[in-house]
Each structure stands twice: as structure tokens, then as C-alpha cells.
Amino acid sequence: MKKILLSILLFLAIHQIHAQNANGTVNGKITKENSEPLFGISVGLKGTSYGSPTDTNGRYSIANIPSGSYTLVVSGIGYQVMEKEIKISKNQNLTFDFKLNEKNEQLQEVVVLGSREGDYVNEISSLASKSSISLKDVPQAVSYVTKELIQDQKAFLITDVVKNISGINQESISGDYMIRGFAGGSNIMINGLRISKGWMPTLISNLERVEVIKGANSALYGYSDPGGTINRVTKKPMNVSRQGISFSTGSFGTIRSEADVTGPVNQEKTLLYRVNLAYQDAGSFRDLMGRKDILIAPSLSYLPSEKTRVDLDLICSNINARVDRGQPFIASTDGESPLLSTPKSLSATYANSYNKENTLSFIGSVSHDFSDRIKFNSSFITYQYERDYLEHRTNNRYGVDGNGDVLPTLMEMRLQRGESRTTNINAMSYVNFSIETGRISHRALIGYDFAQQVTPAGGWDTRLVGAFRNADNTGALNSYDPDHPELYLLDGDGSPVPNMPYFDLVNPDYTPQDINGYFTRVTPRATALYYTHGVYIQDQIRMGKVQVLLGLRQEFYNDFENYQEEDEKKVQQTSLIPRLGAVFSLTDKINLYGTYVEGFQPQSASIIGDPEIYGGPFDPLTSNMIEFGTKSEWFNKGLTLSASIYQIELNNVLINANDAINPDLLKQRGQERSKGFEVDINGKILPNLSISANYAYNEALITQSDNLDLIGTHKEYAPVQMGGTWIKYNVNKGQLNGAGIALGSNFVTKQITGADFDLPGYTVVDAALFYQIEKLRLSLNINNVTDKTYWVGRGRAGTGIAANPGAPRNFLFSVGYTF
Incomplete structure (x- = not known):
């Protein structure tokens, strides 16, 4: 794992050094019509791998561009695409600002789409209807948490996320939930596909968002938890580096x-x-x-x-x-x-x-x-x-x-x-x-x-075959009967000896135990x-x-x-x-x-x-x-x-x-x-x-x-x-x-x-x-x-x-x- 991370860091460092020797640079700012900065909008040169997403201030910068004529393309989920013909020379620094209009047409019917980068808003959930209709048109409650909120809260596990969703509380810290008062999480979904729940929650760094459709969704997916279903939507590749x-x-x-x-x-x-x-x-x-x-x-x-x-x-x-x-x-x-x-x-x-x-x-x-x-x-x-x-x-x-x-x-x-x-x-x-x-x-x-x-x-x-050792210390019995102490191995105080030693809550001892000393059955x-x-x-x-x-x-x-x-x-x-x-x-x-x-x-x-x-x-x-x-x-x-x-x-x-x-x-x-x-x-x-x-x-x-x-x-x-x-x-x-x-x-x-x-x-x-x-x-x-x-x-x-x-x-x- 460490070698993988070091390799990525080396790649990124080489990429940055290379960028500093740029032939030309294009930069600018992308906003809405009301001048609100747009984060995560893709800005790139058509037909090339040169591009950059906008930062939280709506700014972008594309460096190391060879001299020539290009088409500058600006695109983002929920916004109309804009293009501009540009010509750049060596060491030239050009600035182009854009104001984007929102789309009126339906979003592309792909399960990964639905949220605009930089926002806490999600616009679509194929989980709720298996179609690209807006969440507003789905006749059922759907709650969600976007990756931007996950990043801001530094959530690393799904248990860190559910507090942002109405009607969900943790039943345990290992990923069991109550959704609208009913146990949930026995079956989980990734991109709308069902898997079984592991014992412990996994990392969520690869998620685009977490969404929950409230109530059973059996009409689309078959068996489901009555309070709701939690779906994890994975991040997908982008068309800009x-x-x-x-x-x-x-x-x-x-x-x-x-x-x-x-x-x-x-x-x-x-x-x-x-x-x-x-x-x-x-x-x-x-x-x-x-x-x-x-x-x-x-x-x-x-x-x-x-x-x-x-x-x-x-x-x-x-x-x-x-x-x-x-x-x-x-x-x-x-x-x-x-x-x-x-x-x-x-x-x-x-x-x-x-x-x-x-x-x-x-x-x-x-x-x-x-x-x-x-x-x-x-x-x-x-x-x-x-x-x-x-x-x-x-x-x-x-x-x-x-x-x-x-x-x-x-x-x-x-x-x-x-x-x-x-x-x-x-x-x-x-x-x-x-x-x-x-x-x-x-x-x-x-x-x-x-x-x-x-x-x-x-x-x-492997489990214990009984709770208390028998009188001959050759096996164990399930429970203790005080009317027949002769059946049990007793200690110096006349108390039954447990198959596995008791745990002392006042003076805890975490020393490793030898499980070979217990009466067990595989x-x-x-x-x-x-x-x-x-x-x-x-x-x-x-x-x-x-x-x-x-x-x-x-x-x-x-x-x-x-x-x-x-x-x-x-x-x-x-x-x-x-x-x-x-x-x-x-x-x-x-x-x-x-x-x-x-x-x-x-x-x-x-x-x-x-x-x-x-x-x-x-x-x-x-x-x-x-x-x-x-x-x-x-x-x-x-x-x-x-x-x-x-x-x-x-x-x-x-x-x-x-x-x-x-x-x-x-x-x-x-x-x-x-x-x-x-x-x-x-x-x-x-x-x-x-x-x-x-x-x-x-x-x-x-x-x-x-x-x-x-x-x-x-x-x-x-x-x-x-x-x-x-x-x-x-x-x-x-x-x-x-x-x-x-x-x-x-x-x-x-x-x-x-x-x-x-x-x-x-x-x-x-x-x-x-x-x-x-x-x-x-x-x-x-x-x-x-x-x-x-x-x-x-x-x-x-x-x-x-x-x-x-x-x-x-x-x-x-x-x-x-x-």
C-alpha cells in the first residue's frame, strides 16, 4: 500500500514540475448567471488531454499548452455546454471568463450523475425510480449526502454519515441502523446493486454520494428493509485530468x-x-x-x-x-x-x-x-x-x-x-x-x-461446549444448578469454575488467553x-x-x-x-x-x-x-x-x-x-x-x-x-x-x-x-x-x-x- 501511495505522489510531483515549463496558459473564472462561483466545472481543450476543473472560487488554469488553435470547452452537470475558439502562442497567458446557464432538459440517465460539485444538493437518484427524472418528481422521500459534505465533515465510514439523514440513527457502531424505527442495513446496495453486509463498515473514500429511499422499495428491487434502503454511489472517471x-x-x-x-x-x-x-x-x-x-x-x-x-x-x-x-x-x-x-x-x-x-x-x-x-x-x-x-x-x-x-x-x-x-x-x-x-x-x-x-x-x-466445568474437569455443562453442586468443579470458595475464566469488570485484564485450555467444539x-x-x-x-x-x-x-x-x-x-x-x-x-x-x-x-x-x-x-x-x-x-x-x-x-x-x-x-x-x-x-x-x-x-x-x-x-x-x-x-x-x-x-x-x-x-x-x-x-x-x-x-x-x-x- 505504501509503495502505491509513494508512486502516486511521485507521479503528481513530476506532473507539477512539467507544468511549470508551460508553453502557454489559459485561465479564468466560471460563474452562474448571478455571478456565484461554480466549483468542479470541467474546462478543457477539445480533442486534447489538457484541462482543469474549477476550484471553490470558480477559477481554472490550464498550463503547458503548445502553440496553436483550439476549442475551449466548458461543461458541468446541470449546465449548458459553452465553447470558444482560441489561439495561443508560446509563453502567452490568456484569460476567459464564462457565465453558465442551467439546463432545462433531462439529465443523462447514468446512475453516477446527479450532484453538482461544490454543492450539498443532489438532483437525481436512479435508485428511486430507475430513470433520470428529477428527485422533485419522485413520489417518495429520498434523502442523501453528497461527497462535498462527506469531505467537509471528514467522514471516513458510513457510520459517520448517517447523522446527516433524517430518520436514521445508529443501532450499533458496527453499521446497524434504525430507519424510521425499523432495523436496516441487513442488505446494502452499491450503485443500485444488492450485496450482503459485512461485520464492520468499510471506508467510503470512493463514494460520490450516499442516498436513502425511505420505506420499502420492493416494487423495483424485490425484498428490502421496511424503513428504507441505503445506496452507495461510487465516483466515476472524469474527462479532464x-x-x-x-x-x-x-x-x-x-x-x-x-x-x-x-x-x-x-x-x-x-x-x-x-x-x-x-x-x-x-x-x-x-x-x-x-x-x-x-x-x-x-x-x-x-x-x-x-x-x-x-x-x-x-x-x-x-x-x-x-x-x-x-x-x-x-x-x-x-x-x-x-x-x-x-x-x-x-x-x-x-x-x-x-x-x-x-x-x-x-x-x-x-x-x-x-x-x-x-x-x-x-x-x-x-x-x-x-x-x-x-x-x-x-x-x-x-x-x-x-x-x-x-x-x-x-x-x-x-x-x-x-x-x-x-x-x-x-x-x-x-x-x-x-x-x-x-x-x-x-x-x-x-x-x-x-x-x-x-x-x-x-x-x-469454534465455540465453548458449556459454561461450567464438570466435576471431573473433562467437559462442561450449560448452566449451574445450586441444588446439585456435586456435578461441578468448584473453587476454594465453593463457586462453580467457569469453562472460560470470568472477566473482571473492576480490575480488567486484557492479557492474551490460551484458547486450547477450554472445552470447545468445532x-x-x-x-x-x-x-x-x-x-x-x-x-x-x-x-x-x-x-x-x-x-x-x-x-x-x-x-x-x-x-x-x-x-x-x-x-x-x-x-x-x-x-x-x-x-x-x-x-x-x-x-x-x-x-x-x-x-x-x-x-x-x-x-x-x-x-x-x-x-x-x-x-x-x-x-x-x-x-x-x-x-x-x-x-x-x-x-x-x-x-x-x-x-x-x-x-x-x-x-x-x-x-x-x-x-x-x-x-x-x-x-x-x-x-x-x-x-x-x-x-x-x-x-x-x-x-x-x-x-x-x-x-x-x-x-x-x-x-x-x-x-x-x-x-x-x-x-x-x-x-x-x-x-x-x-x-x-x-x-x-x-x-x-x-x-x-x-x-x-x-x-x-x-x-x-x-x-x-x-x-x-x-x-x-x-x-x-x-x-x-x-x-x-x-x-x-x-x-x-x-x-x-x-x-x-x-x-x-x-x-x-x-x-x-x-x-x-x-x-x-x-x-
Whole structure:
């Protein structure tokens, strides 16, 4: 990895030296009609590789141009292309300024497009409709975070991003979320293609944006989470040469580096490339919980004509860390909250624990316009995930003495050692039709997709065979019976000897443990296979100010019981999934909408494949959502505002059974319902004042359950209110020209845990300082400015045993250079 980064740095240095010996130079400034500077606009010489994007002040500079006549081309997403014939001589310095007009026509139907560089605004999401219609015309709430906001906040993981999106809160720090009160993130998407979730979140340096469609999107994609789907959109090659590097260092011994190199491969600019590299060596305020990450993400784009585009992406990620099960608590004996009973830094594990994850994704997509009215898109992904782990963790129980009484400061431990692997294939193809029938226009869609996940043979898992050693010390028993102490090996105090020594919460000892001294059993990880496919149709009909969206999908979900065994049995589930929505254009800038969608979500192959661990069989989850809202544009389309009210019902919910013998055992609950209100604001109020803000009110209740006492109570880890803001101000004149400041905050109200305590609400304040010196950018990000003590969600150790604390005050200083 270091050699790769050094090679890129050497390349960039040689490129800069070469540029200083320029024959001629063209520079200038690109603005909107209102003189607002435009960042990231491509400026280049037609038919050559000479070009430059504009900086945050809208300025560009193209150096080392040989003498001759050229066509200067200025282009940017959402703006009309401008060209100018120029002639340049040796050592000549020419200046050309341009004012760009916004486009009125539809944006190109490519999944990567939609945001203008330099803005917090996104204009399009193919995830929401599989077409290039504006987000304003989609009858469903869609939230997003652009790469500009990701860069300003120095977010490196998806868990750093979700606070900017209404209705999403972290359920854990390892990438589990609650979206509108329902668990999400079990299935994630890259460029609209489904993959399985790894154990830990990966680096996001290769992302163009993160977007979330609220509610189930089963009518287009088959099974999906009821609260919403998170999609990661990757960066794509640009047709102008651009290189950027950045280095960061900060609290907890954090060191980060990133490189982003893009441009044309040939003079015709029909073949483009981009390489994103990232490295992180980050410590933590939590004991033993640092991590090292490497991300390598090259991509190619081939544009043989204006009607055809081929994109290829390779994403390789490596994680070396430990699983953070949260801060364990001393057992409460007086009814008080245990949150402050132990230090936030405490981890119930040992130094020889580890978690190594490798993922490899290959993504391909083809788009072709047969005509102005018929467009074809096809894409696929192959995804491989491997995990090698050794984990010492709590067994969700405290130690006991000879009378069977709880020892509140000693935790029973659990061993997990193993290797696992999953592979995913997802492919989809669809055709868009634009049809005019008198005063009525149709944007029709027909498509087919296929998804498969395999857990192949060869995986294995080592676990303890019991919690307490038997009297002969030749094996272990699952639980302790104080009426029959003669069955157990006892210590000098007459207490049963655990199979694996207790973890002392008062005097923690992280010394590596010899796992060969435990009574264990190695079992093969169950092989599993599921595949699902579906055909769907959709039509968005426009009649004046009214648009109606009609969609229908037939889904065929197939999984296997006892896969690759003699009694293997194929089980098929089918579902007919409708979607109905309507949009009314109150004005050119304000739309009102309503929608009804249904969701379908069979249980995952891993759950079905291990009934001895998870229980079951379980019925599939089904959901429905009714939503009404408004979407609007302000300040010359520089600011977008969306607001929605909704109700979602989810049936056959899986929850932890809290079984003392099997901590992974699940059970099914009847029905849950959430209803609420959300608002998202993104964009610019002034040319140098940007904002991202969100708020959500959500009441998530248990409406059906075998336990009658639960009916009408709030769901676990579903706060009633949450929200956040991020405001950035740039100085664009005077002696402080290039300086900037940002202030942000996010808050979450009380979270029910299902135990005898709740997680208190909190507000966290962040800040950042920026300074741009031509192509050099300095930034200082300070997170949790007030050093607030808070907990973000549950610990993976189990309900009532642990919770994930938020990070104390920390900083990150970064230096970036783009040329």
C-alpha cells in the first residue's frame, strides 16, 4: 500500500514540475448567471488531454499548452455546454471568463450523475425510480449526502454519515441502523446493486454520494428493509485530468491518507480512468478497539459514442480490527442505571482477539440510447466477503457463586473462533420508454433482475461446549444448578469454575488467553444458498401538473433447507408487489406527492441455514407504507427542501429471544407500526453559505405481540425525535479570502433498550475550520466540542449487558492538494 501511495505522489510531483515549463496558459473564472462561483466545472481543450476543473472560487488554469488553435470547452452537470475558439502562442497567458446557464432538459440517465460539485444538493437518484427524472418528481422521500459534505465533515465510514439523514440513527457502531424505527442495513446496495453486509463498515473514500429511499422499495428491487434502503454511489472517471491527495492526523493516534486520480486515457476522451486509494490507521478511546483499513478502487469508463457508456469498477477493501461489543456494565442491584458503573473505555475482550475482513467487488454497467425515446440499462456486481476472527466476548450473563447468586462485577465469557465466506451476484436490466399520447406523456419502464447469495462449504466455527466445568474437569455443562453442586468443579470458595475464566469488570485484564485450555467444539458453518428474481413494470404518467406513478413486480424467492445434504429441500416464496404514487406541481418549484408501497423481506439465508442457532423456521416480513409530502427548490435551485408524513406497518418481526443458553436465539413478534414526520434541507442560502439540516419525529410502537404487556409500548432503540444541522460559511473576498468555518450538531432523544434502563438523549456539537490557498486546502475538524458523554445504541453483547458509548472530544487536521 505504501509503495502505491509513494508512486502516486511521485507521479503528481513530476506532473507539477512539467507544468511549470508551460508553453502557454489559459485561465479564468466560471460563474452562474448571478455571478456565484461554480466549483468542479470541467474546462478543457477539445480533442486534447489538457484541462482543469474549477476550484471553490470558480477559477481554472490550464498550463503547458503548445502553440496553436483550439476549442475551449466548458461543461458541468446541470449546465449548458459553452465553447470558444482560441489561439495561443508560446509563453502567452490568456484569460476567459464564462457565465453558465442551467439546463432545462433531462439529465443523462447514468446512475453516477446527479450532484453538482461544490454543492450539498443532489438532483437525481436512479435508485428511486430507475430513470433520470428529477428527485422533485419522485413520489417518495429520498434523502442523501453528497461527497462535498462527506469531505467537509471528514467522514471516513458510513457510520459517520448517517447523522446527516433524517430518520436514521445508529443501532450499533458496527453499521446497524434504525430507519424510521425499523432495523436496516441487513442488505446494502452499491450503485443500485444488492450485496450482503459485512461485520464492520468499510471506508467510503470512493463514494460520490450516499442516498436513502425511505420505506420499502420492493416494487423495483424485490425484498428490502421496511424503513428504507441505503445506496452507495461510487465516483466515476472524469474527462479532464485531475489529481488529488490528502493526509490527516488527529486524536487517538489516527493517521489517514487518500488519493484520487482521474482523467482521459486517450486524446479522443472515449476511455477514462479513475483510481481512489485510502489508508487508515486509527486508534480509539475504547480499549483495544483501533483498526487498520486499506481501500483500492480503480474504475474505467468507455464512451464509444454519445449514446453508449460502459463503466467498470473494482473495489478492494481490507479491515484489520477487533469487534466492539460495547461497554459492559456492572449488574445493577439498586435499580439505578448501570451506564456509569464502568469506564466508557472498558471492553470485555482480550488482546489476542482479532477480526479480519476482506471484500472484493467487481461492478459493470452498460447504458445505450437506441433513440431519444428508448434507453437500455444493464448492470451487475460480483461480491466476495471473507472473515477470519478470534473473539472473546461476554456471554450475556454474569458469574454466579455456589448459591447461584449473581456476581455483579464478573462476567461470563464466550469464545468464537472461525472463518466464513459469502459470495453475491446481482444483475439487472431494464428499458425506459418515453411515449407521448396527445397531452399525456408516459415514462414507462420494464425490467428483470436476479440476485444470489451463497455461503459455500469450508466455513467453520469454534465455540465453548458449556459454561461450567464438570466435576471431573473433562467437559462442561450449560448452566449451574445450586441444588446439585456435586456435578461441578468448584473453587476454594465453593463457586462453580467457569469453562472460560470470568472477566473482571473492576480490575480488567486484557492479557492474551490460551484458547486450547477450554472445552470447545468445532462445527462446520452451514452452507446456504438463496436466489431471487423478479420482473417488474412501471409507468409515470404526466398530465399537465399531475403525475401518476404505477408499478407492479412479481417476485420469486428461493432458498434451500439443508443445502447440499441428502434431505435438501427447495422452498419458494412468491409475492406480487404494487407501488402507487402521485405528484402535483403546485408551482414550478413546489411539488406535493402521495404514495403507497408494499415491502417483502424473506429471512436471510444465514438465519434459515442455522436453525439450531437462530431457531425457526420464520415467516417472511411483510410491510406497507402510506406517505404524503412536499419537495421544493429555492434560491435559484441552490437549496432543496423536502418534508413528509408517513405510516409504516411491519409484520413477523424477528427479535432476540434473550435465551440464557443460546444468546443468538431469535423469536418472531407479530406487528410493529411507526408513524412520523421528517424534513431535509440541503444546499446554499447564499453563494458562500451552505447548509445541511434534518429533523425527524417518529413514534414506533409494538402493536401485536404474544406478550400482551408489550402492546402499545415503544420499540427498542427507536428514539422519538432526532435531527442535525451543518452550516458552512466561506469568506470569498478580502484578506480572509479562502477561509471558512462550519458548525454542526446532531441530537437524539431517549432510547428504550428493553432492559431496566434507557439510553439518555444527547446533543453533540461539531465544528470545522478551512483555509484554501489556491489548490492547497487546510482543515481542522473538532468533533464533540463540548465533550458530551453519551451512548449511541446497543452493544452487540446483548440487551441490558452493554451499550456503545459515543466518542469524547476529538480532532482531525487535514492537508489536501489538488492539481
